[in-house]
Amino acid sequence: MAPSRNRRPGFSRRAQYGLFLGYVIAAAGAIVAVILLALATLNPPAFIAFRATVAEITTPISSGLAGFGRGVASIPASIGDHFAVNQKNAQLRKEIADNRALLLRARMLSYDNRRLKALLHLRERNADPVVTARLVSSSASSTRRFAVLNAGAWQGVREGQPVRGPEGLIGRILETGPNTARVLLLTDPESIVPVRRTRDGLPALAAGRGDGMIDIRSVSLSNVPFEPGDVFVTSGTGGIYSPNIPVARIVRRSRDTALARSFAQPDTLDFALVQQTFMPVLPPTPAAAAPGAAAKP
Structure with missing residues (x-):
C-alpha cells in the first residue's frame, strides 16, 4: 500500500x-x-x-562546555583515585604499625646493648672480677630482699663478696652453693653499707628498709640536711665494698635520716658482676715453732 x-x-x-x-x-x-x-x-x-x-x-561558551565535559569525564578517575588513596592509606598504616614494632624492638636491643657494654667496661676497669653471672630471680613481696645468682663456689664465688651492676651496687653474697649464690640486696633490712656524699664527702650509712627503698643516716654529725638529688657512693670503710660505687640518690629533703632510691634495681637487671672484697681477709699464718723446742730425730 x-x-x-x-x-x-x-x-x-x-x-x-x-x-x-x-x-x-x-x-x-x-x-x-x-x-x-x-x-x-x-x-x-x-x-x-x-x-x-x-x-x-562563542569562545567563553565553548570553554565552559569543555570544562563541564572534562569535569564529567574526570568523575570516574576521581572515584578510582579515591579508592586508590584509601588502599594506599591502609598500606601506609600497616607499614607504620610494622615499623613501630621494629622500633620498640630496636629500643629494647639498644637498651640491653648499653647496659651490657657498661657491664663489660666495668669488668675491664676492675682488676680482680670474680665472675659475670645472671640474676635469675629476686624477692619482691617479702619484707626480706634477696636475689639468686646462677654462679656459685665452683665459679669462685665466696660469701661476703660485693655484687654490682652497670648502674651501681646491688648487694653482697650471703650464701653460696656449687652453682648458685644468694645475694643480700641493698634494700634488705639487714643490709648496711658505709657510704659518703659525693659533693662534700659526708660519711653516712645506707640501710635497707625492706620496702624497696634505703635510709641514709649521718654517722658523724647531727641535724645534717639532705637535699633531693644528693648522690651517695661507697666509701671503702669496712673493707667489703671498693670505694666510689654508686649506691643511692636522695628523693626527699630531710635531716639526719633521708629516704633514698638505689641506682641498681634488681627486678630490672639480668646480669651482675661479682667482685673480690676490697680488703680481703688474709688466711691465718701457721704458728711459729716455740723457741728451744728440740727437733725430733
Missing part, C-alpha cells in the same frame, strides 16, 4: 508547532548560510570581522 501524501502530524497542536518551528529554523539557517557565503565572496574583510566577533562571543 502506497504511503499517504498527507504529512500533517495528526490533530496535536504541539506537534504541529514543533514541525512548523523546524521548518522556520531550517529556512533561517539556509538564508544565513547564503548571506555568509555571499559576504565571504563579495567582501572578505567584512566576513573576517564577523567571524572574529562570533568567535569572541
Whole structure:
C-alpha cells in the first residue's frame, strides 16, 4: 500500500508547532548560510570581522562546555583515585604499625646493648672480677630482699663478696652453693653499707628498709640536711665494698635520716658482676715453732 501524501502530524497542536518551528529554523539557517557565503565572496574583510566577533562571543561558551565535559569525564578517575588513596592509606598504616614494632624492638636491643657494654667496661676497669653471672630471680613481696645468682663456689664465688651492676651496687653474697649464690640486696633490712656524699664527702650509712627503698643516716654529725638529688657512693670503710660505687640518690629533703632510691634495681637487671672484697681477709699464718723446742730425730 502506497504511503499517504498527507504529512500533517495528526490533530496535536504541539506537534504541529514543533514541525512548523523546524521548518522556520531550517529556512533561517539556509538564508544565513547564503548571506555568509555571499559576504565571504563579495567582501572578505567584512566576513573576517564577523567571524572574529562570533568567535569572541562563542569562545567563553565553548570553554565552559569543555570544562563541564572534562569535569564529567574526570568523575570516574576521581572515584578510582579515591579508592586508590584509601588502599594506599591502609598500606601506609600497616607499614607504620610494622615499623613501630621494629622500633620498640630496636629500643629494647639498644637498651640491653648499653647496659651490657657498661657491664663489660666495668669488668675491664676492675682488676680482680670474680665472675659475670645472671640474676635469675629476686624477692619482691617479702619484707626480706634477696636475689639468686646462677654462679656459685665452683665459679669462685665466696660469701661476703660485693655484687654490682652497670648502674651501681646491688648487694653482697650471703650464701653460696656449687652453682648458685644468694645475694643480700641493698634494700634488705639487714643490709648496711658505709657510704659518703659525693659533693662534700659526708660519711653516712645506707640501710635497707625492706620496702624497696634505703635510709641514709649521718654517722658523724647531727641535724645534717639532705637535699633531693644528693648522690651517695661507697666509701671503702669496712673493707667489703671498693670505694666510689654508686649506691643511692636522695628523693626527699630531710635531716639526719633521708629516704633514698638505689641506682641498681634488681627486678630490672639480668646480669651482675661479682667482685673480690676490697680488703680481703688474709688466711691465718701457721704458728711459729716455740723457741728451744728440740727437733725430733
